[in-house]
Amino acid sequence: xxxxxxxxxxxxxxxxxxxxxxxxxxxxxxxxxxxxxxxxxxxxxxxxxxxxxxxxxxxxxxxxxxxxxxxxxxxxxxxxxxxxxxxxxxxxxxxxxxxxxxxxxxxxxxxxxxxxxxxxxxxxxxxxxxxxxxxxxxxxxxxxxxxxxxxxxxxxxxxxxxxxxxxxxxxxxxxxxxxxxxxxxxxxxxxxxxxxxxxxxxxxxxxxxxxxxxxxxxxxxxxxxxxxxxxxxxxxxxxxxxxxxxxxxxxxxxxxxxxxxxxxxxxxxxxxxxxxxxxxxxxxxxxxxxxxxxxxxxxxxxxxxxxxxxxxxxxxxxxxxxx
Numbered sequence: 001x002x003x004x005x006x007x008x009x010x011x012x013x014x015x016x017x018x019x020x021x022x023x024x025x026x027x028x029x030x031x032x033x034x035x036x037x038x039x040x041x042x043x044x045x046x047x048x049x050x051x052x053x054x055x056x057x058x059x060x061x062x063x064x065x066x067x068x069x070x071x072x073x074x075x076x077x078x079x080x081x082x083x084x085x086x087x088x089x090x091x092x093x094x095x096x097x098x099x100x101x102x103x104x105x106x107x108x109x110x111x112x113x114x115x116x117x118x119x120x121x122x123x124x125x126x127x128x129x130x131x132x133x134x135x136x137x138x139x140x141x142x143x144x145x146x147x148x149x150x151x152x153x154x155x156x157x158x159x160x161x162x163x164x165x166x167x168x169x170x171x172x173x174x175x176x177x178x179x180x181x182x183x184x185x186x187x188x189x190x191x192x193x194x195x196x197x198x199x200x201x202x203x204x205x206x207x208x209x210x211x212x213x214x215x216x217x218x219x220x221x222x223x224x225x226x227x228x229x230x231x232x233x234x235x236x237x238x239x240x241x242x243x244x245x246x247x248x249x250x251x252x253x254x255x256x257x258x259x260x261x262x263x264x265x266x267x268x269x270x271x272x273x274x275x276x277x278x279x280x281x282x283x284x285x286x287x288x289x290x291x292x293x294x295x296x297x298x299x300x301x302x303x304x305x306x307x308x309x310x311x312x313x314x315x316x317x318x319x320x321x322x323x
Contacts, residue, residue, distance in 0.1 A: 005144065019093075027143075028050070066144040066145075077095065079157075096119055098117070125156070131293060194218045234263070235256075235264075257287075264290065265287055268295065
């Protein structure tokens with residue numbers, strides 16, 4: 001089975017060059033051509049000579065580790081992810097065998113010269129199409145890192161057959177949890193989402209909607225260590241599994257978000273492709289979309305902070321299995 005890695009393009013700055021040029025790249029421009037290197041140990045003296053100001057073994061180890069991962073760990077046939085300049089989008093490609101590594105130049109505008117060939121898949125993938133754990137992994141600050149959720153990744157990009165070790169049992173834990181959630185009535189579901197917002201870290205999370213009103217059902221404000229505040233306006237839809245939320249429903253929520261706010265649409269169902277486009281449309285408040293599977297991911301992550309009456313009502317225990 002191929003492995004999956006992320007190689008950042010300076011926060012998307014050079015993503016266009018990566019895709020057009022058919023490569024991935026990293027910096028370390030003060031360290032020159034590395035074609036003759038065979039092991040991670042050979043990188044340490046080169047790094048220390050090029051960056052003598054870095055005296056911390058932790059810093060040196062992290063930087064050398066990322067370069068070694070780029071040069072030696074990533075193999076031909078592995079998948080690589082590069083976030084676009086629009087970080088909601090991801091470029092995905094397959095690492096090519098030849099040449100295994102080459103030293104480039106700035107002729108195409110990319111300032112990263114250590115390169116490896118990649119065949120990029122057509123188009124881009126929306127970050128929101130992946131699970132919550134996968135999205136959390138993508139938040140890593142490292143330039144080059146391993147992505148552990150490879151079975152899920154291969155399923156989302158349509159290459160599930162490459163994951164022969166993926167579970168084949170008929171039991172679907174996501175479906176089992178959603179079936180229990182669907183036992184709640186509309187108002188109970190909206191209140192559960194309000195509790196989930198509070199568990200995630202939103203202050204003053206409150207249930208504001210009325211069942212079936214089609215408007216904002218919950219609000220909350222996220223204060224990130226006094227670095228940033230986000231006021232969130234949430235619409236909640238308890239729809240049967242297999243239903244798809246239309247673009248017009250997402251656009252309707254957008255009209256209810258005041259200036260400076262952001263939105264979220266949380267459902268037990270799925271979203272049409274055009275709904276995702278509307279949610280990220282430039283010039284309008286951003287709307288995060290959370291489908292049924294992602295809702296289960298969030299409940300798993302924050303279950304211990306959900307009130308006991310809802311835990312008992314749903315008949316689930318830690319890990320979201322039937323009690």
